[in-house]
Amino acid sequence: MTFCLNVEEAFDYLQYNSIRNSLDEINFPSHTIETPKDILNDRKVTIQTAKSRVSWSQQQGFSQDSCTGPMFWDLVENEIISVEWQPNVKLQASADDFIFVISEPTGAKLKATAQASFTKFQHLTDKHKLKISVEKCTTILIIRLVSGPRVK
Secondary structure, eight states: OEEEEEEETHHHHOBHHHHHHHHHHSOOOHHHHHHHHHHHTTOEEEEEOSSOEEEEEOOBOOOTTSSHHHHHHHHHHHHHHTSOOOTTEEEEEETTEEEEEEOOSSHHHHHHHHHHHHHHHHHHHHHTTOEEEEEEEEEEOOOOOSSOOOOO
16 A cells, blocks of 8 residues: 655745754764754844834744755655654655555555554654645555456
């Protein structure tokens, strides 16, 4: 069975704390990680109103068109992919989609494995405050023919 799960507005909801934590977990020299971390510090959104300028601290979001946005998304995405999954579960990512391929010999085992995988995945997406777009999720069930095709 294949499931495709889409992260809703992934670049808009990407949390700076998640990025910082992911940067801390990779084994790069500290001087290499300082620059990306500096990009996340003291980010503000400022708008001009009729009366004055209004500013507030920004804690999430990057433009998908920026140089850093995809890099930061890949850090968080890689953390999710790198988790140890059950042996019959394979997880791939493409942009803001996660694709699960689950193989089990029976429907009951497939259901149990899928449920365990989704629970683990939901824990990880909750940790990073990511939302799954239910409308964009798809499922493909591939079954093996037990007795093979018949010609009449």
